[in-house]
Amino acid sequence: MAAHPEDPSPSPLLGNLPASLRHATRVATPAVRRGWLERGPGPDPARGHDDFVALGWDEALDLLAAELRRVREEHGNQAIFGGSYGWASAGRFHHAQSQLHRFLNAFGGFTAGRNTYSHGTSAVVLPHIVGSAHEVFFRGTSWPTILAHTELLVAFGGMPEKNVSVIPGGVTRHHTPDFFAQLGRGGTEVALISPIRDDLPTGLNARWYPIRPAADTALLLALAHTVAAEGLHDKEFLRDYCVGYEDFERYLFGAEDGVPKDAEWASARTDLPAADIVALARRMAAARTLVTVTWSLQRIEHGEQPVWAAIALAAMLGQIGLPGGGFGHGYGSMGDVGGIGGEFRLPHLPQGVNPVREFIPVARIADLLLNPGERYDYDGTVRAYPDIRLVYWAGGNPFHHHQDLNRLRTAFSRPDTVVVHEPFWTATARHADFVLPATVPLEREDFGAGRRDTSLIAMHRVAEPFAQARDDYTILGGLADRLGIAAEFTEGRSARAWLEHLYESWRTDLRAGGLAVPSFVDFWAAGEYRLPEADPERTLFAEFRRDPVAHPLRTPSGKIEITSRRVRSFSYADCPGHPAWLEPTEWLGGPRAARFPLHLIANQPSTRLHSQLDGGEVSQAAKVAGREAIWLHPADAAARGIAEGEVVRVFNDRGACLAGAVLTEGLRPGVVRLPTGAWFDPDGSLCVHGNPNVLTADLPSSRLSQGATGGHVLVEIERYDGTPGQLTVNAPPPIRHLR
Template sequence: MTDPTRIAAPAVRRGWLERGPGPDAARGHEDFVEVSWDKALDLLSTELLRVRSEHGNEAIYGGSYGWASAGRFHHAQSQLHRFLNAFGGFTSSRNTYSNGTSSVVLPYIVGSAVDALRNGSSWPTIVANTELLVAFGGVPEKNVFVTPGGVTRHHTPGFLAQLADRNVEVALISPLREDLPDRLQARWYPIRPATDTALMLGLAHTLATEDLHDRQFLDRYCTGYAEFERYLLGAEDGIAKDAPWASALTEIPPEDIVALARRMAVHRTFITVTWSLQRIEHGEQPVWAAIALAAMLGQIGLPGGGFGHGYGSMGDTGDIGPDFRVPHLSQGTNPVRQFIPVARIADMLLNPGTRYHYDGTERVYPDIRLVYWSGGNPFHHHQDLNRLRKAFSQPDTVIVHEPFWTATARHADIVLPTTTALEREDFGSGRRDTHLIAMHRIAEPHAQARDDYVILGAVAARLGIEDQFTEGRTPREWLVDLYESWRERLVDQGVAVPSFPDFWEAGEYRLPNDSSERTLWSDFRANPVAHRLATPSGRIEITSQRVAAFGYDDCPGHPAWLEPVEWLGGERAQRFPLQLIANQPRTRLHGQLDGGAVSQGGKVAGREAVRLHPLDAKPRGIDEGDVVRIFNDRGACLAGAVLATDLRPGVVQLPTGAWFDPVGSLCVHGNPNVLTADVPSSRLSQGCTGQHVLVEIEPFVGEPPGISVRRPPVLSRDRER
């Protein structure tokens, strides 16, 4: 709460303050001037009115994407979007960086992304019934401690321990052995990154040619299998997608592929795919191929069998907690219909008016003049950060609410200091959480920090929309009103819920228990007519005629192997022969609390740790603890070397989340997104592709540049203060 990077007062970038709004390449480079709250809010309000008057509400991008407070009232995105909706609307974003590709393609396959992502088998059902767990991307235990809104009871580690106690057979398919807890005695298949689809096709080919697939299930519950089988057998292209073919791509021995397929056919098999697999070029394919593979086994809808997506990606996937919405603040309705897929922000800012494809439609990027961000940090989760810096130079004005001097705040024009969750009152609960938590304030706001609600309420008063935004309530009055309205609905259903004063004094309320097994797939299996899926056929679409009709060569109508640019078979590999995996860190959530003791304790030489195999380190002259330069033709970063044998040779691992600290095109702190490509997964989803990238590594020669993100930018005080 008192970190040196806390923002103490409203601040305005010097160039914007002196020259006024407009595109400016100095963003991210200039110093800031601290001003009074009144001056900052007057400047902000005047600029909002100017942009709306001259360009319309569509020219305002309400970014506010990313992780924010666990509190449901002070949730930063909800506050900002509510305010902008009251102001007449804004250009918004759609989907997420986490699973944006899956969210678009899953409705075409199974009718609903929510059902596929949230309503799979629970962990108790898997523990009790699964005989073979085939984990593409593993089940990384570090990720299951995280859920939007928080986690009161961490159930997943206990269920993983029960799998180990039962000696359930696990096939770990990942370049990283740490993607599954050590206590699970798994067979590790150290697959070449980005070739999971090829392995799935090789497994499917074995099932088809050895007559191990469930024809009755495919006929009754699926459509389009015949077209997919023709592809597997090479009827059109002359290439059979058999085990030897898959082995050449995955570097898993063909006999191991055949043996795994046979074991999957005779055991109750649950196939999981982590979200990481769809954060690549053609990320639709491993998700689609895994569903097709599960359908061929005929076990979808059986307890502990079938397909799951996101087990090990988030703590609530497979969890057993209650599933209903807790009190929350309404955002209202956005009158502006314009939106972009969330990962296309740089494209939008750099190319206004450009046409692009998305989900079967052709759209046009709007001309954004003002970016308003509260909650989240695009300079953490976006790709090709040097390109994003150029994109952030294009708008007339960038406004950011932040507690800390993140890279996003440093690339803003008007920066407003906000409170942290410990400095305000709220209530919080995560998805499938067991409790609603009373979040008592335990500290006074830092320096001049204010709640987002208070800031936006003051702006709303200047714009004449205060009543619409605040409805005349203080934050405490909102908490009471939201809670009591929610309580009344539950009481009407016969649920005993304490009054707000009793809840607040107790500090928590245990939510009604609803740990029953999800019934979607079992109901569908029992009666596919009465419980038809929301696909055109009402069945699982192994081939989708709708997707095929779009004519996207980067996402055909059935699962297929499509070679990505960022992969070892391409021309780039001659210059950048190592595959870097930019996965989630062990020591923080994304970039949050990167300056904290836990995150700092994982640094090497003050920089993010990069793990590489000794067989890759030795010929490059790299030793344990060395500062190394990781580079490609997009940029470079420095990191501290850690030698490890629990990842396959040719693969290096650099987690995301080190605060972006640029010196030219070099990030001296170790943010891998200076290296990743800002290209979409496909024209269907326009999802992000930041999981994999080709790089080279070399020892850094000389004295490495110092880390600057642990202190604020240069600040001066406005004379009027």
């Protein structure tokens, strides 16, 4: 695989692509679980343990169409969960989520998932604080502005370089690594607030603050306390641009609970010296300071609090809206945060309108399946889980990104039918009733671009589809024909006709704005259209800063809400009306640590995108003894008699997994790192491959957001002296072929 010739920092993940075409786990033929064929639809604990029967396409689609009709007629469309998560393809037409949702909308609708595992907590709380999540995620201060103006960058969670080649839809030119290099050459001071040293690229003018995991909010509150106590806060900015500071200051000084949130208080929770906390606060007040928080910090219990506290601290410094100052969220979490490309709508497949109004926050999928009818809080409302009878999943792997996978296995046994489109026999496919073989991007035509990309790419097919694999559009088109909705779903177009139609419609819109956009024929022949460039200088909330009356935020007050009356009115004990320290369950400062004394951080891998292409060469080369690598501090390894390269058992009271030990001083003692994404390979309650989500708790961040909390978990580790189980991720499950 070759990168784009103008890509300054090609992604190493390209090395995973060749194996995707003919990997041993490719799904070769439509397959239906044997128990479903023999006993019909219904809850079944054999799901995930059963073998499969290969069928022809016509027979499989006839059976599935009949089951879709049955569920709709007997239970209504809200009984169908359309569980596509959207990471399946770099292409914009063959985008699994768009394809599946368009089909289900034409069929009468479905229960949907809302928000993301990536930043679902922030997506709910940010509108209450600053009026918009999208503004913060994707219109934040640009890297050129940071390079030109920021004197001190305080990075909570760091800025992990391993994540910046990842963008939905792909990216043509990876610029962020070069921005990191320029940051180092420019001399900007960086404060790394993280238990992992590698959460920041090398070569920067950085100081590492090895904080106790899950204590970031305590540090933010103490920095704010020092700024307020020493009179370093910008009173005019707080008066003119914010509401609710007074309540927050009373909390900082202990008026609510008798406990001042000062540096000594925070030192006991963060393991950082109080003098260092005070010195950092003073330096922040004296410099043009950007406070950043990675998305990982809100994927924990009470994940709203570090985000809210960072905004409150930045507001106290009075630099929000100034070039290089203020706050940011997601630098180092994804490659387009701070990017320099333009922002406009790319060609896309319309999904239609979903007549069903039911939805769940995406991270509550197991609760949905296990507890139909149960009521739950969400963002000031009380909702109830619908009774799901059919789960239809295309594009995504819940047995990667969900928590407490043994609980999820039980949840997947509850519906009548589970349908999956998959190129590979992932754990999700193995827990389905219908497995329909899907193509990979190299096997189909499409056009692709990521957010803030610099080019729209003509994605020519470079390989024939594997075995009987079909693209999602063809699969769903066959179902639509059987269900009498073909005209609505396909509009009479082939996949190629759709590409031309969507491109030419997009071209018409751009030409109306004065851009010279080539015809589809010319674009397809050239292979690329260079997208219009944007102004590289961009500052988050600059217009609000210039004139808060003419450009108010979309909050009730039109200002930054350091205290939100609306959130306070919800009366959620786990998310009060202003930033607060709420002690988490899974941290080294709590009683649970007596049983499980190591804090495991389940962050993103450096060798793949989530779980995608775990069978690829780059991902496989990083395995240790065939298992996912777990980082341990040498002192923690020595205390347990663990040597480099040995297989270890990582466990708590939810489950266990095997992993391969890597010893490093690049993390603080008491902390271990096991990245997500190893294909789940269960042997009873043990994952023999190293997926940390057998250990994580399936609990929401709070009643406000119901976001995912899979980032942190307490564990114990021991050397594994047994014979590790055989990895089934390298081969398909048993498949019978009918004669």
